[in-house]
Amino acid sequence: MKVAEFLQDAIVELKDVDETALVPALTFEKLELDSLDYVEIQLRIKKKFKVEITPDLFASGQLKNLGDLTAYIEANQVQAAVA
Numbered sequence: 001m002k003v004a005e006f007l008q009d010a011i012v013e014l015k016d017v018d019e020t021a022l023v024p025a026l027t028f029e030k031l032e033l034d035s036l037d038y039v040e041i042q043l044r045i046k047k048k049f050k051v052e053i054t055p056d057l058f059a060s061g062q063l064k065n066l067g068d069l070t071a072y073i074e075a076n077q078v079q080a081a082v083a
Contacts, residue, residue: 011041015033055058
């Protein structure tokens with residue numbers, strides 16, 4: 001399963017949003033994720049892709065939308081596989 005598809009499925013489960021609305025430019029602010037949603041997404045990412053997503057990445061604005069998160073996971077997944 002691709003990273004983008006995985007994230008879409010996880011967010012649809014958590015927030016009950018229309019999957020067609022989940023485009024890469026969609027910000028987490030517009031999704032109205034709460035702290036429990038962030039934790040759940042972080043745990044799912046770590047379990048599925050072995051990539052650690054810290055809360056600081058969201059708080060600092062480094063990960064501000066779905067595209068950013070997808071790219072971060074894909075880049076770090078490759079590093080995790082090599083290590």
